[in-house]
Amino acid sequence: MALLEIEDLVMAYSGKAQPVLSVPRFSLEAGKQVAVKGPSGCGKTTFLHLIAGIVAASAGRISLGDTVVTDLGEAARDRFRARNIGYVFQSFHLMRDFTCLENVELGMSFGAKLDRDFAKSLLERVGLAERIGYRASELSIGQQQRVALARALANRPRLVLADEPTGSLDQETGERAIGLLREMCEENGASLLVVSHDLSIVDRFERKIDFRELNEALSRSEEAAR
Numbered sequence: 001m002a003l004l005e006i007e008d009l010v011m012a013y014s015g016k017a018q019p020v021l022s023v024p025r026f027s028l029e030a031g032k033q034v035a036v037k038g039p040s041g042c043g044k045t046t047f048l049h050l051i052a053g054i055v056a057a058s059a060g061r062i063s064l065g066d067t068v069v070t071d072l073g074e075a076a077r078d079r080f081r082a083r084n085i086g087y088v089f090q091s092f093h094l095m096r097d098f099t100c101l102e103n104v105e106l107g108m109s110f111g112a113k114l115d116r117d118f119a120k121s122l123l124e125r126v127g128l129a130e131r132i133g134y135r136a137s138e139l140s141i142g143q144q145q146r147v148a149l150a151r152a153l154a155n156r157p158r159l160v161l162a163d164e165p166t167g168s169l170d171q172e173t174g175e176r177a178i179g180l181l182r183e184m185c186e187e188n189g190a191s192l193l194v195v196s197h198d199l200s201i202v203d204r205f206e207r208k209i210d211f212r213e214l215n216e217a218l219s220r221s222e223e224a225a226r
């Protein structure tokens with residue numbers, strides 16, 4: 001059964017006549033993983049923001065399990081995201097003066113109840129057992145990204161969304177991070193949707209989608225530009 005289902009999703013940013021995104025259909029099964037590739041500006045981040053409920057769609061339907069995310073108001077979407085979705089940002093978005101453990105626990109505070117042992121086990125899982133008390137600002141870039149991966153799993157999400165999760169890392173560190181993210185999603189039964197322009201990352205996934213084919217608004221604007 002599909003965990004995530006999207007129908008006739010349209011997004012036009014306020015004040016803009018033309019939609020930047022128009023996706024007729026997309027689905028992701030529970031526990032499955034998919035990579036979406038596409039060049040800069042094709043709408044990948046917008047797609048993830050819509051699924052996470054960070055922005056509201058102009059039209060269409062997004063459902064996650066039994067919840068129709070597009071029917072929710074902003075506060076309800078925020079609450080739903082905190083309880084059901086893990087998000088990995090390209091630039092991590094860690095609290096620099098908070099410790100690794102505090103950063104992971106922050107991922108729990110609005111979602112699952114605070115579970116320090118689970119937070120510690122996630123940091124151990126990403127190889128940071130020795131750094132639990134370090135501030136984020138005292139970590140290398142690769143270590144910061146591993147804290148961000150642990151935080152994304154902290155609320156035991158059903159879905160993890162990752163936006164260019166290796167964009168700030170060198171090739172080898174990036175490949176290791178994505179391998180770790182995939183393993184952790186599998187271990188925790190979470191579905192994973194990764195967007196990236198990096199083909200060496202995308203090509204590792206069994207299911208991969210070119211966002212230019214999914215997003216009909218792009219082909220329309222390209223036609224109009226001809």
Ligand SMILES: Nc1ncnc2c1ncn2[C@@H]1O[C@H](COP(=O)(O)OP(=O)(O)OP(=O)(O)O)[C@@H](O)[C@H]1O
Binds near residue numbers: 013039040042044047
């Ligand atoms: N807040 C906004 N207001 C108006 N237009 C926006 C806004 N955010 C994004 N856009 C436009 O939407 C389009 C898609 O942007 P988006 O960030 O989703 O692309 P992307 O594929 O993630 O790009 P990148 O890989 O460079 O991050 C772009 O043309 C961008 O200018």
